Amino acid sequence: MTDPADAGSSELFLGRQPILDRSQQLLAYELLFRNGRQNAANVEDPVQATATVVTNAFSELAVGDALGPYRGFINVDRDFLFSDMIELLPKDAVMLELLETITPDEAVVARVRELKDKGFQLALDDVVGLDDDYDELLTLVDVVKVDLQPLSPDQVRTIVDRVRPTGARLLAEKVDSKEQMEFCRELGFELFQGYYFARPTIIAGRKLDHSQLALLRLTQLLLEDAETAELEQVFKGQPGLTVNLLRLTNSVACGVRTRITSLRHAITMLGRRQLQRWLQLLLFANPQGGGVTPLLQLAATRGRLMELLADKLRGRAADLPDQAFMTGIMSLMPALLGQAIEDILAQLPVPPAMAQALAAAPGAERPGTLGRLLALAETSEGGDPAAVAALLPGLYGITPAGLNAAIAQALAWANEIGRDAGND
Template sequence: MSDAQSPQVFLGRQPILGREQQLLAYELLFRNGVIATGNSAEVLDATQATTTVIANAFAELSIGDSLGPYRAYINVDEDFLFSDLIEALPPQLVVLEILETIQPTPEVIERCKELHDKGFTIALDDVIDVTPAFLPLVDHADIIKVDLLGTPPERLAPLVAQLKQHGKKLLAEKVETAEQLAVCQQLGFDYFQGYFFAKPTIISGRKLNPSQVILLKLLALVMQDAETTEIENAFKLEPGLTVNMLRLTNSVGCGLATRVTSLRHAITILGRRQIQRWLQLLVYTNPQAGGVKTGSPLLQLAATRGRLMELLAEHLQTKDREFSDQAFMVGIMSLMPALLGMAIADILAQLPVAPRVSDALINKGGPLGLLLQLVEATEQLDPAIVQQALDRLPSIRPQQLETALAEAFAWANHLNEEST
């Protein structure tokens, strides 16, 4: 079936975090019809199209596998709420997010109760007030999403107090600043979502910690093909890095059949190409804690970018291993400014990267720069922006992007699942 004939699935996701800013779930965005608008068909039944796309996404794109240990929040309008297709979704993997446009009629309340009894978790979206008519719907919900932008600041504390009387989990959505996060934590919110987490900002002038300095030196050593002993000795300066490296290389995401038992073993088994990849990922971990913070949204986003760029590069320039490797590097490194608080040019000055990698990261130039623009577009949750980026890369079809997105999500999530 051609792209024009098959239903297209555009997947976007925004992280949902716990009180310790650990990653717990994603809100998934599904778009029916087209990323590619040129051959779009007329959609006569929007709800049928949307439900079909969601069902296909779980079946054909294996979104259930892609979620890994995380759950998916899925928007539900009134038509979808009463559709039989909603029951095709796996209740253990999804949270049904009841949109604010749905009126709390007796039929709606009964349907929510029915779905809840079948094992589905119910969340109420964009809550800014609780009226008497709305209370029965609150009673059958598990999670209440409070819209920070829609709630006047002076009304937030009374609203939270009112909702807490009902014993529900509270999710602060549209968190955009550190100040908002601090207020919501103080008020007792359980979960958090918003651009503050999904789009990290650069903090200028931050000093690198010793582990980050060593990691950049290690990256330079590997990229210069230094001796194994020299790389080992550099690792020994930070024992936490060695622990993280071994845990990452033994994760499901690595896919090794042999369990790695030492750093030298890892270097031997993985080879320099994979060692370089894991060093890039280690920049996003917490060496001082001696563990891998794979629940970090920034690590998840960086890993997804790297893998997605690699997969798309294979479509763009088939059988060019070096190009694919460089695409992975661009994806991972594109978020280092947000992590390290340094301009990308200053980071690259410490690493012997190829000119086209540097051009992509600094100027968004060349084929790698176009790929980076496309990958960043998928994070905007706007199909029109994705389409504009796809127009600049005509050799990548929408279906290829959709499949690559699902695979990249899975690869990044599996970094969190350590093999036993």
């Protein structure tokens, strides 16, 4: 018989959704853990399997490290709440979300108080109403997540009035519009989560400016191992970018003793790998300041994830990981720019395989290896284990364990990129 722990560690599927603060900066992720075998007949104890899935994510996959400065919100049902395994989680890195199915009886209140005394933070999930049974629990939890979807404005106000005296922070979840976000901000909500933050309406109608286009074009040329003369031509059209390149190459950090006076010399001395990383930092930097936006963070994570997954494929072409990275980044450009992918591709010619993967209609199957990798990356972000598992047979060499490890590595890399870009 297969041990539940083995099943949990080998077939864990990890999804994540960003949680933002009032200035729309990334503050945390809700982590969606799914065990692909949890409902299989050979798992005698689903609760044990679920607990193992989550704890293994923080031990074997090092998700705690991958989160970086961001806290991970984790759904907890009643059985898991009372499981000893919950105490193996890193209390400084998680927020335990008490599902709405948990009845706030005396045993639950006592367990929550015990976990609080041990240093854990807790939240109430999917709140649509709070009766008197929640009086004591509200004094213990750190966050109350209010599900906006079924509630009227007056009902939301009632919940806010109920929570405000307790000191718990309010999180608006399932935010689908700018109006909802502004309404909740006026009521005092501090945290936000929902599809609105991944839709083009944030920056509707924005076009690629010359510098952004140049960054994308330079990155693509580097991936194609283009001649230095081609790189020079792009730099020559961007005086500001050129000055920054010369400053970077002349910096003490680069260890260059000879003064750089030409573009060709700068590109040669800096090296293509370091130049590519610098361009990536610039690409992910928020031009308005204040760090990296959630969408840019997602673009960084998706690009790196696809690169790592491409590297695992058997019989792959040598340049596939680099092409996968660019495909992942560009897949979120429509949301970042409020512009159709066809218009973006028209401004930035890419290889046919990449264009086909990116231009597939919503809901349609994405063609080619790049298309399948992009579909897997997108699906993994939703935490649907059945949908993820269905895509793996088409990508020979990628296992559930390999996918999980790549997700953790991609999150860690994107967090590092975000810190570096924020310090530029």
